Amino acid sequence: xxxxxxxxxxxxxxxxxxTEMLYVTDENNNYTTAQSIGWEAKKxxxxxxxxxxxxxxxxxxxxxxxxxxxxxxxxxxLNKMDMQVLAAYVNMWQWTVKRHAKPKTFKKLSDSTxxxxxDAFDISVDELKNFNGx
Amino acid sequence: xxxxxxHHQTAHCENGVASNLLxxxxxxxxxxxxxxxxxxxxxxxxxxxxxxxxxxxxxRPMPGAIFSKAAKRLGxxxxxxKFSNPQEAQKALEKNLEQNIPTGLQVGVFNLTxxxxxxxxxxxxxxxxxxxKEDGKFLISDPVMDFATTLSETELEKVRYAKGALAPKGHxxxxxxxxxxxxxxxxxKKGIKDTCKNMLAPxxxxxxxxxxxxxxxxxxxxxxxxxxxxxxxxxxxxxxxEEIGTGGGGFRFIYGAFLQEASVILKNxxxxxxxxxxxxxxxxxxxxxxxxxxxxxNRNSKSDIYNKLSKSMLxxxxxxxxxxxxxRKAI
Numbered sequence: 001x002x003x004x005x006x007x008x009x010x011x012x013x014x015x016x017x018x019t020e021m022l023y024v025t026d027e028n029n030n031y032t033t034a035q036s037i038g039w040e041a042k043k044x045x046x047x048x049x050x051x052x053x054x055x056x057x058x059x060x061x062x063x064x065x066x067x068x069x070x071x072x073x074x075x076x077x078l079n080k081m082d083m084q085v086l087a088a089y090v091n092m093w094q095w096t097v098k099r100h101a102k103p104k105t106f107k108k109l110s111d112s113t114x115x116x117x118x119d120a121f122d123i124s125v126d127e128l129k130n131f132n133g134x
Numbered sequence: 135x136x137x138x139x140x141h142h143q144t145a146h147c148e149n150g151v152a153s154n155l156l157x158x159x160x161x162x163x164x165x166x167x168x169x170x171x172x173x174x175x176x177x178x179x180x181x182x183x184x185x186x187x188x189x190x191x192x193x194r195p196m197p198g199a200i201f202s203k204a205a206k207r208l209g210x211x212x213x214x215x216k217f218s219n220p221q222e223a224q225k226a227l228e229k230n231l232e233q234n235i236p237t238g239l240q241v242g243v244f245n246l247t248x249x250x251x252x253x254x255x256x257x258x259x260x261x262x263x264x265x266x267k268e269d270g271k272f273l274i275s276d277p278v279m280d281f282a283t284t285l286s287e288t289e290l291e292k293v294r295y296a297k298g299a300l301a302p303k304g305h306x307x308x309x310x311x312x313x314x315x316x317x318x319x320x321x322x323k324k325g326i327k328d329t330c331k332n333m334l335a336p337x338x339x340x341x342x343x344x345x346x347x348x349x350x351x352x353x354x355x356x357x358x359x360x361x362x363x364x365x366x367x368x369x370x371x372x373x374x375x376e377e378i379g380t381g382g383g384g385f386r387f388i389y390g391a392f393l394q395e396a397s398v399i400l401k402n403x404x405x406x407x408x409x410x411x412x413x414x415x416x417x418x419x420x421x422x423x424x425x426x427x428x429x430x431x432n433r434n435s436k437s438d439i440y441n442k443l444s445k446s447m448l449x450x451x452x453x454x455x456x457x458x459x460x461x462r463k464a465i
Contacts, residue, residue: 088297
């Protein structure tokens with residue numbers, strides 16, 4: 001890429017006052033570096049991925065409201081986690097977490113188990129227990 | 135306490151940490167040099183491993199591999215430590231700082247407070263340097279950032295003990311021995327040979343062959359999984375390709391800069407020409423990303439668009455194969 005072709009498209013980087021560094025070639029075809037504030041193609045991919053996450057969060061919220069899944073699923077999605085990552089954070093097997101994702105099992109969980117989830121989501125046990133999706 | 139440490143922004147975190155740590159010890163090697171000697175160019179496709187609800191693609195080798203390989207080829211010794219106890223991890227880090235040793239850390243990105251929201255994912259192979267502690271806060275040189283930052287004790291512990299795939303487990307590292315005379319020529323040659331070997335590997339999940347597998351899968355995803363899933367997979371492909379620190383086009387340009395430097399050191403003009411060639415291939419990777427982005431925008435795009443993307447990627451794979459074959463002969 002030539003230095004003059006470097007994209008300067010508005011992007012998510014600005015929210016953190018960041019620019020990114022790229023290796024580009026100058027007029028004599030020699031390598032140098034230059035800063036870019038963002039690139040539309042990359043922003044499109046990030047936006048798509050955020051959109052998908054938001055859809056999943058909304059779906060989880062509705063499922064909690066309809067008593068199909070436990071609040072664990074909602075907070076898992078909210079924290080961009082999947083079962084594997086969540087299981088690692090609470091130090092349990094994935095199949096245990098899957099059971100806890102059912103509303104019936106969730107209601108019977110002890111406070112110490114709930115605390116593990118609450119810590120993983122950085123919320124209080126009450127917030128976790130009382131979330132009804134409505 | 136604050137160690138005299140120069141923060142330099144780089145294009146990729148691991149090269150950056152390596153290059154900044156070595157500079158601190160008096161060995162001046164550019165980011166492209168570390169990247170080239172450490173054989174940073176790579177491609178792997180793991181169709182059955184799901185990351186962010188898409189198959190696993192990576193344009194980079196295993197975390198830590200670039201610095202480890204570069205160090206080995208340059209005769210540098212690195213000490214690496216992991217800790218099961220976070221308090222011990224913090225103590226060991228503080229002890230290093232007291233001894234004036236800037237220290238590299240592997241961290242998870244999700245809880246990095248200074249990152250933009252969109253970049254916070256459960257990705258655990260990011261690298262940064264801690265070079266001091268002031269007013270209870272650690273001084274952080276994150277090589278993808280324009281400026282040095284800070285993290286509190288709790289914040290640093292969170293990112294050092296991020297969980298999930300490639301969990302860092304408090305991983306810290308720093309050079310302990312740097313030889314007086316570094317044999318740069320030999321190291322460069324070894325780095326190049328290794329890259330050619332990997333990219334031309336006769337295995338379907340690595341290198342050029344893996345690129346072809348992905349390319350051929352694109353129309354199949356569209357047929358079997360539908361537009362939405364396919365677009366998400368392609369999005370993941372661009373993100374792995376062009377996001378901070380990982381890279382398709384970006385990595386080709388770093389490699390181009392490496393070959394240019396190498397051509398001077400090895401007095402080999404052919405490498406200069408190959409530098410131009412990989413730069414042109416890098417441009418094609420970026421065009422490919424733009425084409426994918428266009429697919430999102432026109433959601434009701436024609437069905438042959440996926441065939442076209444597949445063809446573009448196959449074309450890039452062909453060019454890369456020819457490139458590595460020439461490169462292998464040039465040294």
